[in-house]
Amino acid sequence: MPSMAANSLTKSATAFNWKIAGQAGEGVMVSAKLLAKAVMRHGWQAFNYLEYPSLIKGGHQTGQVYAAAKQAYCQYRRLDLLIIFHQQGFVEHQDEIDARTIVFYNSDLIDESILKKYPQFKAKLYPLPFFSLAKQAASQQIAANVVALGASAYVLGLKRKVLSKLIKEEFQAKGQKIIKANLAALQIGHDAAAAQLSPLFKVTSKQTKQLLLNGNEAVALGAIAAGVQYFSGYPMTPTSSLMHYLAAAQQHYPLVVKHTEDEIAGINQALGAAYAGVRAMTATSGGGFALMVEGLSLAGVTELPIVIAYGMRQGPATGLPTWTSQADLQFVLRAGHGEFQRVVLTPGTIQEHFELTQQAFVLAEKFQIPVFILSDKYALESHQTMAQPQLSYALKRYAMVKEQDLPKDDSYRRYKLTRSGVSPRSVPGQAHGLQVTNSYDHDEFGFATEDAQLTKQQIDKRQRKLKGIAQAIPQPVLLGPKKAPVTLVSWGSTTNVILELLTKTKKVNAIHLPCVWPFPSKQFQQLAQKAQKLVMIEGNATGQAQQLIRQQTGLVIKDSVRRYDGRPFYVNDLIKELKLK
Amino acid sequence: MKLTIPKICQALSPTWCPGCGNFAILKSLQQAVAQLKIAYEDLVIVYGVGCSGNMADFNRVYGFHALHGRAIANAVGIKLANHRLKVIVVAGDGDTYGEGLNHFLSAARGNHDITVLVHNNQMYSLTTGQSSPTTDKGTATKTTPPPTGVIEQPVNPLSLALAANAGFVARGYAGNARQLIDLVVQAVKHPGFALVDIFQPCPTFNKRNTYQWFQQRVYDLTTQKHDPQDQKAALVKAQEQEKLPIGLFYQNEKSQAYHQQLPQLKQKTLKQQWQARRQLKSLLKELK
Ligand SMILES: Cc1ncc(C[n+]2csc(CCOP(=O)(O)OP(=O)(O)O)c2C)c(N)n1
Ligand code: SF4
Ligand SMILES: [Mg+2]
Numbered sequence: 075m076p077s078m079a080a081n082s083l084t085k086s087a088t089a090f091n092w093k094i095a096g097q098a099g100e101g102v103m104v105s106a107k108l109l110a111k112a113v114m115r116h117g118w119q120a121f122n123y124l125e126y127p128s129l130i131k132g133g134h135q136t137g138q139v140y141a142a143a144k145q146a147y148c149q150y151r152r153l154d155l156l157i158i159f160h161q162q163g164f165v166e167h168q169d170e171i172d173a174r175t176i177v178f179y180n181s182d183l184i185d186e187s188i189l190k191k192y193p194q195f196k197a198k199l200y201p202l203p204f205f206s207l208a209k210q211a212a213s214q215q216i217a218a219n220v221v222a223l224g225a226s227a228y229v230l231g232l233k234r235k236v237l238s239k240l241i242k243e244e245f246q247a248k249g250q251k252i253i254k255a256n257l258a259a260l261q262i263g264h265d266a267a268a269a270q271l272s273p274l275f276k277v278t279s280k281q282t283k284q285l286l287l288n289g290n291e292a293v294a295l296g297a298i299a300a301g302v303q304y305f306s307g308y309p310m311t312p313t314s315s316l317m318h319y320l321a322a323a324q325q326h327y328p329l330v331v332k333h334t335e336d337e338i339a340g341i342n343q344a345l346g347a348a349y350a351g352v353r354a355m356t357a358t359s360g361g362g363f364a365l366m367v368e369g370l371s372l373a374g375v376t377e378l379p380i381v382i383a384y385g386m387r388q389g390p391a392t393g394l395p396t397w398t399s400q401a402d403l404q405f406v407l408r409a410g411h412g413e414f415q416r417v418v419l420t421p422g423t424i425q426e427h428f429e430l431t432q433q434a435f436v437l438a439e440k441f442q443i444p445v446f447i448l449s450d451k452y453a454l455e456s457h458q459t460m461a462q463p464q465l466s467y468a469l470k471r472y473a474m475v476k477e478q479d480l481p482k483d484d485s486y487r488r489y490k491l492t493r494s495g496v497s498p499r500s501v502p503g504q505a506h507g508l509q510v511t512n513s514y515d516h517d518e519f520g521f522a523t524e525d526a527q528l529t530k531q532q533i534d535k536r537q538r539k540l541k542g543i544a545q546a547i548p549q550p551v552l553l554g555p556k557k558a559p560v561t562l563v564s565w566g567s568t569t570n571v572i573l574e575l576l577t578k579t580k581k582v583n584a585i586h587l588p589c590v591w592p593f594p595s596k597q598f599q600q601l602a603q604k605a606q607k608l609v610m611i612e613g614n615a616t617g618q619a620q621q622l623i624r625q626q627t628g629l630v631i632k633d634s635v636r637r638y639d640g641r642p643f644y645v646n647d648l649i650k651e652l653k654l655k
Numbered sequence: 656m657k658l659t660i661p662k663i664c665q666a667l668s669p670t671w672c673p674g675c676g677n678f679a680i681l682k683s684l685q686q687a688v689a690q691l692k693i694a695y696e697d698l699v700i701v702y703g704v705g706c707s708g709n710m711a712d713f714n715r716v717y718g719f720h721a722l723h724g725r726a727i728a729n730a731v732g733i734k735l736a737n738h739r740l741k742v743i744v745v746a747g748d749g750d751t752y753g754e755g756l757n758h759f760l761s762a763a764r765g766n767h768d769i770t771v772l773v774h775n776n777q778m779y780s781l782t783t784g785q786s787s788p789t790t791d792k793g794t795a796t797k798t799t800p801p802p803t804g805v806i807e808q809p810v811n812p813l814s815l816a817l818a819a820n821a822g823f824v825a826r827g828y829a830g831n832a833r834q835l836i837d838l839v840v841q842a843v844k845h846p847g848f849a850l851v852d853i854f855q856p857c858p859t860f861n862k863r864n865t866y867q868w869f870q871q872r873v874y875d876l877t878t879q880k881h882d883p884q885d886q887k888a889a890l891v892k893a894q895e896q897e898k899l900p901i902g903l904f905y906q907n908e909k910s911q912a913y914h915q916q917l918p919q920l921k922q923k924t925l926k927q928q929w930q931a932r933r934q935l936k937s938l939l940k941e942l943k
Contacts, residue, residue: 285942299933303925304736326937328919328928330735335761339728342721342758346701346732349719350740351926354732372722462943467933484715502717502733502740503926505696510711510718513704521667521712522720 087275089142090230091150094222095167096159099131101219106137107457108223108240110286113141114459115236117280121570122288122457123149123642128311128395134162143278146459147423147574151644154274155229156197157222159183159204164192171197176274178202178225178267180218200270202263211262212255220256224263231276234264283462289454289567290316292424293383293447296431297355298323299467302381304347304354306332307340311395312385312451313357337362341369341380348378349511351474351501353435357383360402361392367409370444374414376511377489377497377536379438379445381431386450388640397640398452400566400613406448407591407622415539417445417547418591422569424458426588430548432467437546440472441496441539448590450613452642453567473498480506487518491531495538540592547589549597554583560652561605563631565590565619568611571643578645581654590619593626602629609652610634611643667712676829676855676866680774681710683832684745687839688716693741701730703746703755706781707774707855710745724754727762730769737926738768738914741843748775752788752810763819766847768912772839773812773850776857777864784860794863812852813893813904817886822910823849824889825903828873829856830866834902841903847910854901869899876902884908 092109096102103124110120118141126135140149153170156163158179171177173196179189181201189199202225208217220241227237241260245253287295294316297305305320307313321331330347334340337358344354358366363384373380386402388394406418417437421427431447438445475498480486488509490497497518500507510520515532517523553569554576564572565587572584585601587594602608608631610620615638620631635651637643649655671677688698698716702708704723711720721729726744734742751759751773762769778796779785785798786805789812793804816824823845827835835853842849854873856866879900882888889905914920919928 285939287942291942295935295938298938299935301930301933303929304732306732323938324919327933328923328925328930330917330919330925332731332735334728335757338725339731339758339761342725342728343732343735346719346729346734347736347925348732349729350699350733350736352736352929354736368722369725372725376719462939463935465934465936465939467935469931469933471929501737501926502699503696503737505694507696508715508717510720512711512718512720513722514711514720520718522709 087277088144089140089146090154091138091140091152092155092226092230093136093138093153093167093170094157094219095134095136095163096219097131098126098129098133098135100159101216102135102137104244105219105223106139107286108244109226110139110141110457112227112232112236112240113139113277114284114286116232116277117282118143118277119146119284119459120286120457121146121148122286124455126396134160134166145573145577147570148642148645151646155226157226159218161188164195168195171195173197176200176229176271178222180204182206202266207262207266208259211258214255217256217259220259221263221266224260225267228264228267229271229274231273233279284459285462286457286459287424288315288457289424289427289449291319292427293431293449293454294319294323296428297381297435298327300432300435301353301469302355302435303328303352304330304344305356306334306343306347307356307358308334308337308362310359310362312387312454313359313383316357316383316454337365338369341366341382342372344380345369345373345376345378348380349376349501353379353439355381355383357385359385359387360389360405363406363409371410371412371414372513373444374410374412374416375513375515377442377499378511379442381434381438381445381447383447384449385454386448388638394640396451398450398567398613398642399638399640400450400568401615401618401638403448403590403614403618403622406446413533414536415441415443415543416591417443417543417589418448419446419548419589420448420566420587421453422567422586422588423460423573424453425460427453428460428463430588433548436472437543440546441543442473442499443539443543448566450567453570475500475504475507477504477507480504482506484508488520489516489518489532489535491518491535493538494542495535496542497535544592544594547592547594549594550585550587550601552583552601553586555580556583558583560607560609561585561602562609562611563587563619563623564611568613568643571645571648572611575645575648579649579654582652587619590622593622595626598623599627599629608633611648613637613643669713670709671706672859674858675706676776676857677707677710677774679829679832680772680835680853680855681713683835684772684839685714686836687843690836690840691741691843697739698741698743699733700743700745701726701733703744703750704781705747705750705774705779706857707745707747708750724750725758726750727755727758727769727771731762731765731767734767734769735914735925737924738920739924742769743843744769744771746771746773747780748773748777748789749779749787752812752815760815760819763816763821763848763850765913766822766910768847768914770839770842770849770851773852774855775812775852776855776861778857778861780857780860791863811893812850814890816850817890817893817905821850822847822907824905825849825851826901827851827853828869828901829853830869831873831901834875838903845906845910846915847907847912854899872897872899873901874898876900876904
């Protein structure tokens with residue numbers, strides 16, 4: 075089916091879809107990000123999706139930008155402009171072109187005889203010697219990605235000034251010489267394209283206040299806005315760059331970031347820091363979280379606040395390290411021995427990642443529980459534009475006792491039996507606040523106990539928190555028209571694709587779940603009751619949220635579209651599968 | 656308010672077996688803390704899970720009874736969040752050199768300013784007597800029955816700590832409380848990672864390394880010419896097997912703790928630097 079992007083090959087374009095394909099180490103991700111930024115600076119929205127294998131040099135990787143004058147929530151398959159550095163690109167991207175797609179191929183590596191091997195690759199093909207042009211302009215081949223950027227900017231009708239400013243900013247830290255070289259590379263790419271064709275269209279430009287960031291940056295920024303002071307974790311795709319971002323931010327904030335010996339230390343150090351009174355966080359993916367599970371249980375019984383950013387990737391085990399998945403939902407819901415409260419937030423857009431992360435810290439502290447931000451490779455490593463948020467955030471502390479309120483006779487009870495289930499906590503350093511934060515079942519002071527009644531009382535106390543939590547979590551929302559023949563249900567990053575789909579059809583609406591635990595049964599049922607037909611869309615093989623909905627509401631959703639090959643959903647596939655056309 | 660012995664003893668009374676070495680270690684720790692004159696709210700003890708860790712219920716201080724093996728990790732987080740606190744870890748040999756070995760080595764080489772007291776009874780005692788990483792080769796235990804007993808060589812905690820560049824490495828003995836008090840005082844004062852591995856007889860499950868056994872073997876390091884600033888000499892001393900030296904093996908007096916090397920902790924603790932308002936402006940520039 076022809077997408078918006080297909081219609082866009084006119085002067086009155088409102089969207090385009092662009093991709094660059096190269097090998098690891100050739101900087102294709104950088105050009106994709108810069109192009110997305112350039113588009114943003116024209117007042118458009120952009121979504122920048124990256125695919126790459128788990129290796130450092132070689133392999134095949136791509137950077138993709140879908141840009142639109144109004145909304146851009148995800149990537150598309152069909153391309154308006156494709157840049158191919160290596161022959162492999164003809165094999166990998168054959169299904170993404172049509173007769174109107176413009177393809178610049180790297181004529182340094184690909185000659186006529188090679189082209190003949192791909193007769194079915196029918197597009198408007200233009201040779202461009204990216205590598206030699208890079209050497210000529212910048213005296214190094216690595217600048218080929220900037221040559222590609224120059225050629226692309228020309229074809230897409232982007233303002234040259236915007237691009238050259240971006241180049242200056244990007245290479246500022248590397249000095250004048252490198253800036254000059256890359257500006258030359260940008261120009262030579264532009265000229266080489268201009269010598270062969272005229273621009274497809276002009277991207278009109280307007281003033282907007284936007285940011286371009288990926289999910290990891292949004293979560294990190296949200297954490298900073300929420301007052302995070304301690305992060306400890308162990309690198310694992312797709313959340314490593316979250317730690318990188320926070321590590322760099324140590325310069326600007328009273329924040330300590332510790333790359334620990336393993337994930338077990340990651341969660342346990344964070345819990346130590348939380349105990350000592352600072353807002354603490356960790357981040358990982360499935361394998362790392364498996365190692366943290368005992369620590370999660372510790373957070374449960376000790377009633378310490380902690381935020382866990384969880385980036386799903388395709389498992390089991392090492393799985394597909396750099397590909398997306400939504401298959402760990404039930405694991406996160408069930409992880410940890412014993413019974414205790416938790417919250418599982420499942421943000422969709424990048425903006426929602428930013429906002430829910432802030433909320434995560436408040437929920438964790440208010441209720442003294444672990445709170446998850448459950449996301450995935452797709453959202454965490456894709457860049458998306460979002461409106462610039464406010465610059466300054468006033469913060470409050472919750473459920474902590476003030477030193478002056480501690481009883482002078484040392485009768486303070488850390489795990490006091492309260493109606494809400496939350497017991498205000500003291501922190502070390504406060505006089506008269508002595509307590510044991512205990513992994514054993516304990517009495518109100520925190521001393522270990524095996525007494526049946528005391529044990530039950532504490533478990534009941536922790537259970538009582540549920541009421542307050544249920545009122546504080548973000549509720550399901552209806553997206554799209556109020557009424558539609560089909561209502562889709564999604565959670566987490568998949569909602570991005572649904573939002574995009576909603577810009578293309580009026581035949582569906584959708585329920586998005588920004589929080590799946592505690593499951594917002596009442597609100598969900600209210601929305602679901604109005605649906606004529608429900609279809610669950612999620613990225614796993616067994617319908618994990620579908621099962622959850624049935625378990626929590628009794629509602630059986632019969633239809634579903636599932637994807638579990640490491641790839642995200644595509645709008646056009648959904649249109650086909652849902653028979654919307 | 657200063658920590659005094661009655662205060663710290665106000666909790667529950669110990670539930671260890673008669674004759675257990677843990678009693679003497681507990682008393683020594685309490686004496687040491689009293690000598691250190693720390694305000695009692697400024698001390699945190701993080702306990703492992705084991706007989707030794709049960710001490711969590713016998714001290715009236717800020718306590719954190721951790722998971723088995725993880726006390727050191729919690730302690731590092733506590734210290735970095737509020738480095739004005741004195742942080743002591745109380746844990747067993749199984750906890751520290753088995754389940755939690757990675758944390759032990761990492762905290763030592765990171766020179767995190769915590770004091771680790773290992774109640775080394777060469778046994779998993781709380782779980783009723785299985786072999787531990789420090790059980791002597793050939794010892795029969797429930798998990799290493801005859802004819803072989805333990806097949807592995809025991810780890811040498813002091814050598815491990817020295818190899819990881821720990822700045823304070825000592826060995827105490829439950830049968831020498833006077834020296835132990837002194838070692839704990841020095842260890843807590845040391846600005847950086849400090850290990851005090853403590854020979855702790857467990858009359859219930861360790862029938863081999865008894866008080867009598869230790870009495871015949873231990874000797875005070877200070878009775879010999881040993882320079883505690885000499886790391887190499889400490890390594891040699893740590894390897895002695897016939898006779899067992901106790902005392903301070905090594906102290907790096909130029910030690911700079913992890914938190915002392917963090918620019919953001921130069922003036923105040925993290926805890927003190929809580930910001931009631933956070934600004935994002937400087938970060939947003941890069942994303943525009
Ligand atoms: C993860 C985990 N594994 C196993 C146990 C069971 N466990 C409790 S204490 C212990 C061994 C204790 O040995 P040690 O640390 O030497 O302490 P001791 O009892 O000798 O003082 C074990 C295996 C546990 N609590 N947690
Ligand atoms: S079992 Fe051993 S270590 Fe445990 S309390 Fe008894 S004597 Fe002490
Ligand atoms: Mg032991």
